[in-house]
Amino acid sequence: MSIQHLLRNNIKNLKAYASARDEFQGNSTSLRFLDANENPYNTGFNRYPDPKQLQLKALLAKHKKCRLENIVLGNGSDEILDLIIRAFCEPNRDSIITLPPTYGMYEVLATINAVAVKKINLSLGFQPQVDAILEATTPRTKILFLCTPNNPTGNSFTEQAMEELLLKFKGIIVIDEAYIDFSNQKSWLEKLDQFPNLIITQTFSKAYGLAGIRLGVCYASEEITEVLNRIKPPYNINVLTQKKAFDRLLEHQLVQTEINQIKTNRAQLIEALKHVACIEEIYPSESNFVLVKVDHATKRYHELVSKGIVIRNRTNEPLCTNCLRLTVGNEEDNVLLITSLQALK
Incomplete structure (x- = not known):
């Protein structure tokens, strides 16, 4: 062509x-x-x-x-x-x-x-x-x-x-x-x-x-x-x-090490998200973020912001009603995110 x-x-x-x-x-x-x-x-x-x-x-x-x-x-x-x-x-x-x-x-x-x-x-x-x-x-x-x-x-x-x-x-x-x-x-x-x-x-x-x-x-x-x-x-x-x-x-080797660590953190984050009450579905991810469906995306978004955590509310996107996009952070970021999500009522 x-x-x-x-x-x-x-x-x-x-x-x-x-x-x-x-x-x-x-x-x-x-x-x-x-x-x-x-x-x-x-x-x-x-x-x-x-x-x-x-x-x-x-x-x-x-x-x-x-x-x-x-x-x-x-x-x-x-x-x-x-x-x-x-x-x-x-x-x-x-x-x-x-x-x-x-x-x-x-x-x-x-x-x-x-x-x-x-x-x-x-x-x-x-x-x-x-x-x-x-x-x-x-x-x-x-x-x-x-x-x-x-x-x-x-x-x-x-x-x-x-x-x-x-x-x-x-x-x-x-x-x-x-x-x-x-x-x-x-x-x-x-x-x-x-x-x-x-x-x-x-x-x-x-x-x-x-x-x-x-x-x-x-x-x-x-x-x-x-x-x-x-x-x-x-x-x-x-x-x-x-x-x-x-x-x-x-710094190719260092970059690859960081990529591998993010993939490890992603797997750990996904496992931890399975035990969060407000999360209804976790979608498979091959990226450095995880899309999850929650009970009320806008409410949960603002609750996390009040706790000092900014994620992305994707509820207005097609097929993404009540979905939040969570970037995979470092180990400390992910622990804080999970702890904050588990504390939501």
């Missing part, structure tokens, strides 16, 4: 902005850079960052066992999602499909870009309804967003449903893997070359513990990444973010 017919016409012919650092690349101390109108006095940050983030991408590609050309970096995953919608969806004409309950920014970004949103609720088991999705698809349906493990439900979608959609959906499929590091399922990155219409997004905010630096990652075919790199802002990833992410990637 060629993605050219899916692109907006004005994007097909867009010539990317060429920054000073695109036209000349080099860091030699013997060179005098008088090309970018930068402050000449060295503050440590007076020079623009690498617009292609080549050093960071090279290390990331090594870790993920993919090609550097398959990577696009964004100022958070939200910038990447916005770029994807702007590249493929014609305002006031095209549409996307989302599968509620799911990450709310898909709809927000589409609406900002004047792109219609078709919603096909997940099944009662929180799985994609493949037939309903395909039936709702028209030639103007450009993107399908699949969040797996899903937020806020915490579960992964079945490989069978995912493969059927990848084979039959005629547009772009974005698999949001923000929580993949906490799952026992393999990343779809391993099958990237099999599906030219596949885009995978990941983040440094969850498993890497770097939510504060706002760094999202996109993996796609070189045909797609070339387009996204063409329309992204020239210096979208700042120097501090690039350095912090690079250093964190070098």
Whole structure:
């Protein structure tokens, strides 16, 4: 499948902005850079960052066992999602499909870009309804967003449903893997070359513990990444973010240790939640949070806030009536949460 017919016409012919650092690349101390109108006095940050983030991408590609050309970096995953919608969806004409309950920014970004949103609720088991999705698809349906493990439900979608959609959906499929590091399922990155219409997004905010630096990652075919790199802002990833992410990637073993500890804490939290009277159901989780159904979500939410604990009330989401989303904390956090829940009357 060629993605050219899916692109907006004005994007097909867009010539990317060429920054000073695109036209000349080099860091030699013997060179005098008088090309970018930068402050000449060295503050440590007076020079623009690498617009292609080549050093960071090279290390990331090594870790993920993919090609550097398959990577696009964004100022958070939200910038990447916005770029994807702007590249493929014609305002006031095209549409996307989302599968509620799911990450709310898909709809927000589409609406900002004047792109219609078709919603096909997940099944009662929180799985994609493949037939309903395909039936709702028209030639103007450009993107399908699949969040797996899903937020806020915490579960992964079945490989069978995912493969059927990848084979039959005629547009772009974005698999949001923000929580993949906490799952026992393999990343779809391993099958990237099999599906030219596949885009995978990941983040440094969850498993890497770097939510504060706002760094999202996109993996796609070189045909797609070339387009996204063409329309992204020239210096979208700042120097501090690039350095912090690079250093964190070098701490691979520490990151994996932290992931394993969160998974252990998750199992312990789920076991403890079974003995909380106001909890009616605990949903399976392959993420760093647990969705639970309680007797009265809004009441319990405010009671926990009064005890100094902030969780997420998801009762207004489809299929999530009276559901609370509990982030897996450290051992002390989880003990406090359980103790506070058990004290509720």
